[in-house]
Amino acid sequence: MLRPIHEAVTDTTDDALFPTLAELKHNFFSRLDAAVEQANERLDALLDEPVAKVSASMHGRELASADQLDAMLKELDDRIRPLLKDGKRVRIV
Numbered sequence: 661m662l663r664p665i666h667e668a669v670t671d672t673t674d675d676a677l678f679p680t681l682a683e684l685k686h687n688f689f690s691r692l693d694a695a696v697e698q699a700n701e702r703l704d705a706l707l708d709e710p711v712a713k714v715s716a717s718m719h720g721r722e723l724a725s726a727d728q729l730d731a732m733l734k735e736l737d738d739r740i741r742p743l744l745k746d747g748k749r750v751r752i753v
Contacts, residue, residue: 700751709748709749710747710748710749711748711749711750711751712743712748712749712750712751713750713751713753714736714739714740714743714750714751714752714753715752715753716736716752716753718732736752740752
């Protein structure tokens with residue numbers, strides 16, 4: 661199940677003996693993201709339970725007040741709670 665994550669290494673060719681750090685970083689993180697998703701899908705298949713994926717859409721979001729935090733959490737609650745009530749597991753992506 662975790663094999664995709666283990667295999668998310670950056671491989672280079674003989675022609676690319678000295679890849680830039682930017683190339684290594686970009687390739688590794690994109691491969692790692694894909695590997696984590698694949699591992700999660702394998703886990704879901706093994707558990708044979710419904711899993712609903714909910715996008716949190718919080719990356720880069722800035723909050724300036726407790727009211728904004730409450731609104732963001734309410735938005736997540738409104739999207740996730742009905743799924744939980746239906747007996748689904750929820751993965752926040």
